[in-house]
Amino acid sequence: MSETIKIFHGPQHPGVTGNMSLELDLDGETIVKAKTHVGYLHRGFEKLIERRTVIQAFTIVCRICVPEPDPNEENFARGVEELLGLEISERAQFIRVMILELARLQSHLLWLAGQGASIGHEVVPQWAVGERDYILDLFEEITGGRVYHMYIYPGGVKRDLPDGLLERLLVLLDRLEARLPEYDRIFFDNAGVKKRLQKVGVVDPEEAIRNGYSGPVIRACGIDRDVRRDAPYLVYDQLAFDVPTESDGDAYARALVRRAEMVQSIRLLRQVADRLPAGEVQCKLPRHRQLKLPRAETYVQTESARGAFGYFMAGDGTPYLRRLQVRGPSIVHAFTLLEDLLVGAQLSDVALIMTSLGICPPEIER
């Protein structure tokens, strides 16, 4: 009988996508048992929000996910609007789609950087983070912040787009579109990358449905599920886009799905720039202590770059939310899925598999 050794991968390992830890039992280089530990990043968002008025709480929700804060803002704002019965203008809806798709693009570029770094490909992280910075420049202009935007606000968006923004957006989209074939040459078609990513971290489609996986993880198994198409919100039902899928279910298939999603996001952003209507961007709201939520509850969902992001929200007739429950995609990906995928994998593949699932610990410990 061989002896196993136990090591902790994280919470301060450069290959871990955030502050979480994996307890691994190793037989040589092969993992025989994996256990996920979270709790290093607990900031108690759900409880903090119960003690703050709705308007005050809106500044907290974006911090639930660092790489992609905007789906949280959208969920929170839409939940409050559903509880209050607020109608938001079409212009605000188009601007929200623009923000969400830019967020998806920058999140995929950040994933690309992480995926490259996890297999020792040191060129693509430099490129992707550099490219992402151009998107953050646009965010800075639109919202006033680079990472945490605090822009999608109950009743619309915080402020209108600056002058000439759409032209700069189109220049950026042209630039990104021209760069994608270069990423193909150095990363997606790279023989070394294929060797590392193919047949690693294979997800079974039946299990994916049974356990509620979402985002690129489920789409890479050939199941085309996307909240934007299946339960449309904002103006997604008026815009044309495809839901890309792959059939292999491995890390490389997830990479290809994300690559195709970047193309679809660019396509959506072009449509938004083309069809952006004029009008108000924010409806009138009462002062923050007078904004009382009715005794009702709602569940809203947004398709983030990592999967379906849901918020359950309940009001109780006061300016405070009685309960807010965040259900991010990472909770099943980091526990149910990752613990299974790692059994039989090599130690050097741990960071690779984690990154390919797009696990984000802050949304697990909200």
Added chain:
Amino acid sequence: MAWNLDIKGVLHPFSALKQGFKRPHTLNYPLEKRQDVPGYRGFHVNSLIGCVGCGNCQDICMNEAIDMIEPLAEINPKNASGLVPRIDYGRCCWCGLCADVCGPGSLRLAGDAIYVGPDADSFLYMPRDE
């Protein structure tokens, strides 16, 4: 294990070398600096001649980063409380809600956002008067 030679996949990554002849995307800091972005949420400024001392900014601040304190300079004679906001940058999250609720529009966020100081108390910041 079968090995299929993927010539394209081996040669194509070398196309990255041509990037070496292109202009860099980074700036030669500190000789070159980024242009300020209008609308960026940086440090607070407060026009003392406009501030009415209502405390709305203190009320809405969800981080309790704003204290209303005695001013050191001349203030608006219509300032009801005789107090003006002071920001604790150890707590501020630059959400801008304080500027949104400022009735007279005296409190706002300026474009500059770089401050380095060895004294933690200096993060209790009196907004610049403008």
